Amino acid sequence: MNLKTARQADLIACHFCDTLNQVPNIDETANAKQEYYCSCCQSEIHSRIPNSLSTTWALLISAIILYIPANTLPIMTVVMWGDGQPDTIMSGVFHLLDSGMWPLALLIFVASIFIPVLKLIILTGLLLSVYFKTHWKPRDRTVLYRITEFVGRWSMVDIFVIGILVSLVQFGNTASVSAGIGALSFAAVVILTMFAAHSFDPRLIWDVIDDERLVQHQFQQVNKT
Amino acid sequence: MSAIPNTVQIKKHHSQTSLTHMACPECDLLQAIPPLAVGESVLCLRCGKSLYTHHKNSIDRSLAFAITGLILYIIANMFPLLSLKALGLTQDSTLISTALALFQADRPFLSVVMLLTTIIFPATTLIGTIYILIQVKTNTTDAFTAPLFRFLQSTDAWGMLEIFMLAMLVAIVKLGDVADVIFGVSLYAFVLLILSLTLLSASLDPHDVWNKLREKKG
Numbered sequence: 001m002n003l004k005t006a007r008q009a010d011l012i013a014c015h016f017c018d019t020l021n022q023v024p025n026i027d028e029t030a031n032a033k034q035e036y037y038c039s040c041c042q043s044e045i046h047s048r049i050p051n052s053l054s055t056t057w058a059l060l061i062s063a064i065i066l067y068i069p070a071n072t073l074p075i076m077t078v079v080m081w082g083d084g085q086p087d088t089i090m091s092g093v094f095h096l097l098d099s100g101m102w103p104l105a106l107l108i109f110v111a112s113i114f115i116p117v118l119k120l121i122i123l124t125g126l127l128l129s130v131y132f133k134t135h136w137k138p139r140d141r142t143v144l145y146r147i148t149e150f151v152g153r154w155s156m157v158d159i160f161v162i163g164i165l166v167s168l169v170q171f172g173n174t175a176s177v178s179a180g181i182g183a184l185s186f187a188a189v190v191i192l193t194m195f196a197a198h199s200f201d202p203r204l205i206w207d208v209i210d211d212e213r214l215v216q217h218q219f220q221q222v223n224k225t
Numbered sequence: 226m227s228a229i230p231n232t233v234q235i236k237k238h239h240s241q242t243s244l245t246h247m248a249c250p251e252c253d254l255l256q257a258i259p260p261l262a263v264g265e266s267v268l269c270l271r272c273g274k275s276l277y278t279h280h281k282n283s284i285d286r287s288l289a290f291a292i293t294g295l296i297l298y299i300i301a302n303m304f305p306l307l308s309l310k311a312l313g314l315t316q317d318s319t320l321i322s323t324a325l326a327l328f329q330a331d332r333p334f335l336s337v338v339m340l341l342t343t344i345i346f347p348a349t350t351l352i353g354t355i356y357i358l359i360q361v362k363t364n365t366t367d368a369f370t371a372p373l374f375r376f377l378q379s380t381d382a383w384g385m386l387e388i389f390m391l392a393m394l395v396a397i398v399k400l401g402d403v404a405d406v407i408f409g410v411s412l413y414a415f416v417l418l419i420l421s422l423t424l425l426s427a428s429l430d431p432h433d434v435w436n437k438l439r440e441k442k443g
């Protein structure tokens with residue numbers, strides 16, 4: 001079959017409107033001065049997201065570092081009759097379990113612990129797989145990327161719960177809720193991983209395979225003649 | 226998904242109005258987009274990414290859902306969503322009061338995050354979508370339509386009202402144990418708003434708007 005990637009056909013697809021723009025000899029090396037714009041929507045177009053790997057690494061490493069205070073510092077303090085009880089993400093889950101609210105405990109566990117950790121692991125794995133130019137299951141890796149990108153924002157649920165509690169429970173010294181530094185770090189982790197997923201270009205997963213296929217193809221042609 | 230005869234020959238794609246070929250945004254494979262019946266979608270041959278879906282009356286339906294959504298959004302912001310009754314006192318909460326409470330509690334960063342994800346981006350999405358769809362319908366698109374639509378596409382993931390909905394459910398169950406939680410008038414509007422937003426994103430394929438813009442350019 002005559003299958004090609006857009007780049008092999010000297011085309012750049014627009015990120016927004018998917019218009020295929022003909023660009024002969026695409027040069028996206030670091031010192032290339034040429035910038036290309038979409039013929040339909042005038043946005044700047046790139047065959048691959050520029051500096052995708054280094055940007056994603058930077059965002060991901062910041063997220064991993066912030067993940068530590070996000071889990072060790074209190075995300076919320078509930079003050080009842082003058083007594084404050086600070087909770088971290090994990091101790092909050094245990095309190096819910098203790099009071100018999102296991103569906104809520106499960107929900108918060110999935111949104112605040114399972115998804116962020118999974119996301120950090122998947123993104124690290126994807127970056128390493130591109131770095132080591134592996135050919136391992138490109139389709140599965142693309143699906144993993146798609147899931148990460150889709151599901152990541154739901155981790156914000158705990159931050160919103162804290163916001164609602166802070167705004168609702170305002171009864172002075174009798175009962176009040178305040179947001180801790182942990183919540184700040186956690187929100188930053190979620191936002192950074194969202195940006196990290198966004199800056200990762202899944203086409204890099206396929207490039208290794210496509211480049212070699214093209215080389216083989218040319219090699220066969222040379223042999224025939 | 227239908228079988229696609231894949232002859233990658235692109236002619237005159239500068240003047241194409243609807244897309245005859247597309248490169249998969251996730252694996253870059255170039256493939257033909259066949260004419261689709263209503264409700265059909267094309268998946269990437271190689272990685273399974275959904276490339277294009279043909280929705281019925283996409284522009285009209287999306288406009289209806291967006292206008293309904295905007296009305297519900299206004300109602301949802303006018304009255305309390307939830308109220309808490311304890312010790313003879315009642316504390317109300319709205320979308321904006323949640324963001325402001327965090328600001329007063331010395332958490333400006335969280336406050337800004339709440340403000341953007343639950344108020345500003347949902348509002349720009351609704352108002353911007355209505356504006357663009359009306360322009361597309363009346364054929365009055367101008368030089369600002371494309372940049373505005375690009376802005377809406379890139380901020381789409383940052384409107385998080387459906388996540389706020391889930392957070393309210395969690396808060397209701399958590400507080401229900403210790404105090405009286407009263408459902409505000411706006412809560413019902415809010416639930417319907419989430420429904421309209423879901424229907425909106427399910428009825429609009431951005432390509433339908435871009436195709437119109439391309440058509441106009443000729």
Ligand SMILES: [Zn+2]
Binds near residue numbers: 018019038
């Ligand atoms: Zn474009």
Ligand SMILES: [Zn+2]
Binds near residue numbers: 252254269271
């Ligand atoms: Zn693909």
